[in-house]
Amino acid sequence: MCQWLGWPGWFRDVPDKNCYFKKLSDSRMNFGINHNLMAMNVSRNLGNHYQELGVSTRRLSSGLRIGTAADDAAGLAVRELMRSDVSTLNQGVRNANDAISMIQTADGALEVIDEKLIRMKELAEQAATGTYTSDQRMIISSEFQAMASEIQRIAVATDFNGIKLLDNSLANATGAWGWSNPSTQAAHSGTSLDSTGPAKVHFGTGNTSAEDYYYVGVSNSQVGAILEPNGVTENGDEFQVNTYTTSVQANPAVTGLANGGYVATWQSVGQDGDDFGIFAKVYDKAGKAQTGDIQVNSYTTWIQSLPTATSLADGGFLVSWNSDSQPPDSGSWGVFAQRYNASGEPLGNEFLVNTSTSNAQNSPSVTGLPDGGYVATWMSNHTGDANIYKQQYDKTGAAVGAETLVSSVPGTQHTPSVSSLQDGGYAITWRSDQNGSNDIYLRIFGADGNPVTAEAIVNDVQTGSQIDPKITTLKNGNFVVAYSSDQSGTNDIFYQVFDSTGNKLGSNRMANSYTTLNQQEPSATSLAGGGFMLSWSSQNQDGSGYGIYGQQFDSNGNALDEEVKISTESNNDQGRPSIAGLTDGGVVAVWHSMDQDSSDWGVFGQRYSPTFNINTQESAQNYLDNIKDAAVRVNANRANLGATQNRLENTISNLQIQAENLQDAESQISDVDVADEMTNFVKEQILSQAATAMLAQANSIPKMAIQLISGG
Known part of the structure; x- marks a missing residue:
């Protein structure tokens, strides 16, 4: 048993x-020779131990607990994100260091400009005394002008890694000094041809404005921007704007761009294949054309006329014009617009500005706003009377609210002109017969589009006819309205300076010194140095028809030097001038001229550079305060750049701490615990050795079976 x-x-x-x-x-463990289950079991255990031993060896040799996703899938995902953030933060530190180097470069150049201003004030003090003759002051003034030229050279030449620092390339929309965080303006792209704007210093791991970047803006430090000039001089020869010269090119407008260049626009007959079309040309800061004749209007049937243009906060520009019977305003005239970048490339399609489409809407005027948006205003008679309307847009080009009536008093109103204000609002001026005669009116609106003031009359004398108002905002926040008036029997150009809230500063003053026959078609622009300039067409002053003339004024409205003849050509008529200030303190003027290009009307232009001299005792005395103001501007810039550098240094310290702590957290997840892993390694090593020995024993079992078979 x-x-x-x-x-x-x-x-x-x-x-x-x-x-x-x-x-x-x-x-279950049969004593056979076909399958050695004991050896198979030992072999499997040995393989497991070798696998674990391999994992331990890999971890100990690499120092990482997680080598593959199989080690810890969730941990791997967290670790890789942390590694990415650490790498990004370290690059952010390098970016911030680069920004500090850029700031130090700008500050060093501004230090030299400071030295030049000190010498200029010393020269102005020397020339201001009465113990020098006029000839001796001319000698003193020559060095004064040389210092001004050197400031301009420094401002234009100073760059960091190919990016200009002081020539307005890094200025923000509001002209603020030092660092800023504009929510509406595109940053400088890092190229010299693209739109201007503050340098975007990026240091964070995302793209959130409150955490990952901020802007470094360096204001315009060209001599014409920090120091108010007391004159202008021709910069090069008169030039023809339009390339296409067949038939008529007329009614030009010009606006300066943030990059120092400018864009001219005009209407041209037959160039778009039909009647009048709208064309434009972009110029760089040196006055070199960057484009050919750009066709603005895409709708080419019938007539497109009376273009106007404005620069925008992103460095681009907007062109607006009248169009006859263009859908969706096919009943009569409508107001259309097209937006462009700084290079003259269209952004989107042309669009209808006016909402009301019955009867005629025409005579547009546009201005860019500090927040990146813009405002258009025009005359509309869709109610039967001619009234002024406006439409505000945000930075994306979306309409803000509905079109709004500008004047609250009924009457016949024409030719509006609009200019943005430094607080984000805007002022509109227009001609109205609401008091029984043609007068010039003004109203201020806030950034929200609501009226801030009641409409007020601009002209002091209400006899005769006042027409063609133009408005421009000055560097100090005040603004100027210019217009043509026949109050003395012939047309003259008058202007009125207002403070930023719309209060008159003094009374109306006459701009033109030549008073024979008619002065008409005024244009106005502010200057980078703080003053302004007016231009107009003058009858027979050049001895043959109308010519183009201009006069420069300081910020208080005082005439500087004498009025200048802008148009070189004297034959036939030159008219419809438009003038725009440039970032270097100079101006550019355009106008149309009859038969100058041998083919009816053509569009011509002339650039002017600012001049600085202390040839007289009075001009030297004026520059004492002027240079002090310039030094305040430069040193305010330097102070804010210094504060920005300190902020960047603190940012770097914070980034390094973040990277260090994040690296520590990543190490806790990813790095191997050597003591723990070594314990596991020794255990698996011993088990592997034991399994190897047992495998040898298990492999000997079939031999015992053979012995049984053989009878041994």
């Missing part, structure tokens, strides 16, 4: 061999 002891193949007594082999064959 066989007695089982609880384990296959083990018995207390074996009465016969049949019982032994029967129980052995019934066991």
Whole structure:
């Protein structure tokens, strides 16, 4: 009888061999030669130990607990994000250091400009005394002008890694000094041809304005921007604007761009394949054309006329014009507009400005706003009377509210002109007969588009006819309205200076010194140095028809030097002048001229550079305060740049701490615990050795079976 002891193949007594082999064959670990299950089991265990030993070896040799996603899938995902952030933060530190280097470059150049201003004030003080003759002052003035020229050279030449620093390339929309965080203006792209704007210093791991970047703006430090000039001089020769010269090119307008260049626009007959079309040309800061004649209007049927243009806060510009019977305003004249970047490439399609489409809408005027948006105003007679309307747009080009009536008093109103104000609002001026005669009116609106003031009359004398108002805002926040008036029997150009809230500063003054026959078609622009300039067409002053003339004024409205003849050509008529201030303190004027290009009317232009002289005792005395103001501007810029550098240094310290702590957190997840892993390594090493020994024993079992078979 066989007695089982609880384990296959083990018995207390074996009465016969049949019982032994029967129980052995019934066991799970049969004593066979075809399959060595014991060896297979040991081999599997040995493989597991070798695998774990390999993992430990990899971890100990790499120092990483997580080498593959299989080690810790969730941990790997977290670790890779942390690694990305650490790498980004370290690059952010390098970016901030680059920004500090840029600021130090700008500050060093401004330090030299400071030195030049100190010398200029010393020269002005010398020339201001009465112990020098005029000839001696001319000698003193020559050095004064040389210092001004050197300031201009420094401002234009100073760059960091190819990016200009002081020539307005890094100025923000409001002209603020030092660092800023404009929410509406595109940053400088890092190229010299693209739109201007503050440098965007990026240091964070995302793109959130409150956490990951801010802007470094360096204001315009050209001599004409920090120091008010006391004259202008021709910069080069008169030039023809239009390339296409067949038939008529007329009614031009010009606006300066933030990059120092400018854009001229005009109407041209037949160039778009039909009647009048609207064309434009972009120029760089050196006055070199960057484009050919750009066709602005995409709708070419009938007439498009009376273009106007404005620069925008993003460095681009907007052109607006009248269009006859253009859908969706196919009943009569409508006002259309097209937006462009600084290079003259269209942004989107042309669009209808006016909402009301019955009867005629025409005579548009547009201005860019500090927040990146813009305002259009025009004359509309859709109610039967001619009234002035406006439409405000945000920086994306979306209309803000509905079109709004500007004047609250009924009457016949024409020729509006609009200019943005430094507080984000804008002022509109227009001609109205609401008091029984043609007078010039003014109204101020806030940034929200709501009126801030009631409409007020501009002209002091209400006899005769006042027409063609133009408005421009000065660097100090005040603004000027110019207009043509026949109050003395012939037309003359008058102007009125207002403070930023619309209060008159003094009375109306006459701009033109030549008073024979008519002076008309005024244009106005502010200058980078703080003053302004007016231009107009003057009858027979050049001895043949109308010519183009201009006069420069300081910020208080005082005439500087004498009025200048802008147009070189004297034959036939030159008219419809438009003038725009440039970032270097100079101006550019355009006008149309009859038969100058031998083919009816053409559009011509002339650039002017600012001049600085102390040839007289009075001009030297005036420059004492002027230079003090310039030094304040420069040193305010330097102070804010210094504050920005300190902020960047603190930013760098914070970034380094963030990167250090994030690296520590990543290490906790990713790095191997050497002590723990070494313990596991030794354990797996011992188990592997034991399994290897047992595998050798298990492999010997079939030999025992062979012995049984052979009877051994």
